[in-house]
Amino acid sequence: MSNYSIKDLEHLSGIKAHTIRIWEQRYNLVEPKRTSTNIRYYDDADLKLILNVALLNNNGTKISKIVKMSEEEIRDQVIALTEGTMAFEDQIHALTVAMIEIDEENFDRILTINQRSIGFDETMLQVIYPFLAKIGLLWQIGSINPAQEHFISNLIRQKLIVAIDKYVYQGGGKKFILFLPEGELHEISLLFASYILKREGHKVIYLGQSTPKKDLLEVYNYHRPQYLITVSTTAPDLESLQEYMDDLGRIFKESKIIISGYQVMRASLEFPKNISKLDHISDIKGFVDSLDNDFTSVKS
Incomplete structure (x- = not known):
């Protein structure tokens, strides 16, 4: 399991740290953990929730409605959104969640949807590369664990080898x-x-x-x-x-x-x-x- 700062959450979700703190206080959306030295941090489940909330919120669902949804309802709406929209930022959010969950089927589903819609080249350039750039900083500072990095890299590598062949x-x-x-x-x-x-x-x-x-x-x-x-x-x-x-x-x-x-x-x-x-x-x-x-x- 990885640990994230609130700045990591901001970087990956696009939601300002200030807004995340307001959501914490007003809606009890997430509850940060604390290290032995009292430093706040967030875990994979927190990041996944913030990413899903950001995706729904950016597509018009009010935060006051989202916080009343169950985990399953949020997940179902996110899946429906990523299948129904080709907004690149939405696809990148969904890929990040798949990475956190080590969910190969979901990752493959998202890539397949994009390939069918915009082709392999544009999927690489408009979705995969921005996704890698977005999480690249977290790889370098150790916020994302090696298993997540290897999982993502190997899946993308497999897609490329199939395309090359x-x-x-x-x-x-x-x-x-x-x-x-x-x-x-x-x-x-x-x-x-x-x-x-x-x-x-x-x-x-x-x-x-x-x-x-x-x-x-x-x-x-x-x-x-x-x-x-x-x-x-x-x-x-x-x-x-x-x-x-x-x-x-x-x-x-x-x-x-x-x-x-x-x-x-x-x-x-x-x-x-x-x-x-x-x-x-x-x-x-x-x-x-x-x-x-x-x-x-x-x-x-």
């Missing part, structure tokens, strides 16, 4: 090696890049998580790709990132290197001439569109 390379296009730096395990963005590239008919050599430089070099020398793509979310650390990037630029000077990720965005870096950054991995679509591309990928 629909496309079979038919020849032509550009050649890409996709890899993560040694120690980097967050591969959702790299998988999304692989999906976009394969769908557009490019050849992808996917090396995935935590790739040592010597292994990368061996594959590079064999395939000689025009492009390498990598993402730095937690590794290398900021102190080592410039050196790592300089090494990539020097070792693979005959290829263009595309780099993205949280570490890259928050660091002040000097980019070697053969390295470009993407401000967000979603920009991979624009990058791929900019390539000379007069061929088509064929589904298996």
